[in-house]
Every structure is written in structure tokens, then in C-alpha cells.
Amino acid sequence: MMKGFLYTDSQNEDTEAGWEDLVVDAVGNVIEFWGFKRNQGRVWALIFLRGTPMSAQELQEALGLSKGAVSMLTRELERWEVLRRVRVPNSSSWRFDVETDLRRMISNVFREREAVFITRVRADLAEAEQRAKEEGAPAEVLERVRRMRTLADAMAKALDLFLASATLDLGKMVNLLRETTKAKGRRRRLGRSR
Secondary structure, three states, X not given: OOOOOOOOOOOOOOOOOOHHHHHHHHHHHHHHHOOOOHHHHHHHHHHHHHOOOEOHHHHHHHHOOOHHHHHHHXXXXXXXXXXEEEOOOOXXXXXXXXXXXXXXXXXXXXXXXXXXXXXXXXHHHHHHHHHHHHOOOOHHHHHHHHXXXXXXXXXXXXXXXXHHHOOOOHHHHHHHHHHHHHHHHHHHHHHHHO
């Protein structure tokens, strides 16, 4: 287990969690591993899995979260365009639906979160370089700060390039899974026939 990562088991001592809980918690664990809030992943996964928009109340009940937690989580996910508010016919309350285009979703999150972070790092390094010059830092120290700033600039350009050209080819992944499943089935049949 990696430091700083808490894998939350969906099973407790009394009962075994249902398959839906296992999926929702697994996605929550992955999202937490990537540095987001575990419950952000759980909210997205539940709505995605059920395939229908859900109200804040339904999310609270299904995930065991407080009203405030659901409100905060949905606002964050909306800001990243991973979640959106929708009206459902014959319902007076807003419901939440999820982005299902994984490429678009990843691009939105990277644009909103990572790009902001890199912009801040670049600004901090530029300011540090300026202050170091003003305070008469040795030339070798100034060079090291300049190299770090250059690396941050390169990271920003790489992120811009990724966002401009990102594609996520799930077709190849699905075909590979199908081939693997077929191969396992053939091996089982061959094992039984011996």
C-alpha cells in the first residue's frame, strides 16, 4: 500500500456489501488514489452505474452522506463539468447527471485542476527567481531556479498539448477484454474435455 492512500474495503464484519457498493467504493478508492476526494468518485460512480439522474436526497441516502457533504461534492463536480444539474419530467427538484464521455471528463478535470496548479507553480517560481536576483543569490542558485521554472513551463506546454489533442481509445481496450474473455473460456472448455 502506498503512503497517503487509504484503501477502503467495502465489506464490514457483519455483512458483505452488494455489487453496487463494491463498484462505487472501488471507483472512490481510485479517485482518492489520484488525489481527489473519495466521495467525489463515489457520487460519480453511483450516478453513472445507475444510468439515471439522481436527486441530492437520493445521493445522501444511497451513499450515507450528509446534506452538506452532497452539496459540496456536487458543486465541485459541476465546476469540473463531470456532473450537471438536470430537470426530469414530473419532478420539482433538480437532479444530477454525469458526463459519460471519459475523454471529455478527464480533459475538463485536467483543465480545471492541473492547469490551475501549474499556473500557480510557474508564478511562484518566477517570483522566487526575481526575488533571488534582487537579494543577490549566487549564480548557480539562480540557474537552478531558472531550470525549475523552465521545467514548469515545459509541463504547462505538455498539458496544453495533451488537452488539445487528447484521445482515449476505449475500443482497443474493449477488444482486448473480449479476446481475453474468449481465451479464458476456451481454456476452461479444453480443461473440462480432458
